[in-house]
Amino acid sequence: MRRVVVIGGGIVGLATARELVRRGHEVVVLEKERRWAAHQTGHNSNVVHAGLYYRPGSLKARMSVAGNASIVAYARERGVPVEVCGKLVVATSADELPRLEALAERATANGVPARRVSAAEAREYEPEVSAVAALRVESTGVIDFPAVCDALVRELGEQDLRPGTPALGIRRALSGGGVEVATPSDVVRADALVNCAGLHSDRVARLAGVEPSATIVPFRGEYYELRPDRRHLVRGLVYPVPDPALPFLGVHLTRMLDGSVHAGPNAVLALHREGYRWRDVSLRDVLDVARFPGTWELARRFARTGAEEVLRSLSRRRFAASLARLVPAVGEDDLVRAGAGVRAQAMRADGSLVDDFLIDTAPRQVHVLNAPSPAATSALEIGRHVADTVLSTIE
Structure with missing residues (x-):
């Protein structure tokens, strides 16, 4: 059994902690705010993304398509509100049609269920919409991401969870390997560190002696x-062609x-x-x-x-x-x-x-440096990937 300290109590940090526990390890989760999901997770649009927009083969593409299924399944298992309602991506003029077609091709490449619809068909879904054509994406949904975090916290109930506890200093352990993290009340010793600090992730990396790549x-x-x-x-979700x-x-x-x-x-x-x-x-x-x-x-x-x-x-x-x-x-x-x-x-x-998820590593450290949307959708998949990565830095 390994002991891993996770910095950051948003959905990515909590999902990573859950995955480590599922593999038989012990976690300490440090969150500087007094509540979980206080920043990006608690202030986003609560959309479960389908994986439509991202470069084929990228982490975002792979993890959002898989994450769409896994986060919806998790929500249903745990009684978290979720609705898979689909969305329309709307071309409002003829000059947007080539971009709409390129988006449809990307959807196919990423394995996203999407189909081109006419203006008349678009208005069957959204009678008030203005469209010359649209893309109908069936797997997009809406969810309560803070409630997902609450469910993750309940799963982690026997672990060392510390809201209201910032990381003040990080160093390699003086003996026996591992890391030491200073908090206002004590020093947390662990075999490895995972940085999921979101808005402060680059600063946490520097605190740990790592110069972040972004x-x-x-x-x-x-x-x-x-x-x-x-x-x-x-009626549902209406998006422009990006x-x-x-x-x-x-x-x-x-x-x-x-x-x-x-x-x-x-x-x-x-x-x-x-x-x-x-x-x-x-x-x-x-x-x-x-x-x-x-x-x-x-x-x-x-x-x-x-x-x-x-x-x-x-x-x-x-x-x-x-x-x-x-x-x-x-x-x-x-x-x-x-x-x-x-x-x-x-x-x-x-x-x-940086247009993809970005993860930097150092001995016994993993730093998640870029995890904006669709990170909440992809959280369980990111957690699996980060767990694989952090354990590889120990072995």
């Missing part, structure tokens, strides 16, 4: 909801498990790694972003796109106009603010965005 740059995604009397405009040059899917409409309809998210640079509002500013985080050369290279490449995202963040009218491309009946007065999430986007020094 740096986290936080992007805030802001959401609106449709007013209750306008929810009838959307821009392949960007890792974000564009603002979309999602009917949630409670019947509410969420709209968003956009993508703006956050001024705090936990900055869910414009007024949330961290001097340290701002300086880190400003000093990182990749930030400026990304800004140079996507200056116009970035400016448009900021304007949409500041203007409900612009946000509504983006949604009206998909569902023309949606107007500015139909929207009410509904919170935000922050995406931990890994970036290279040359300004390129």
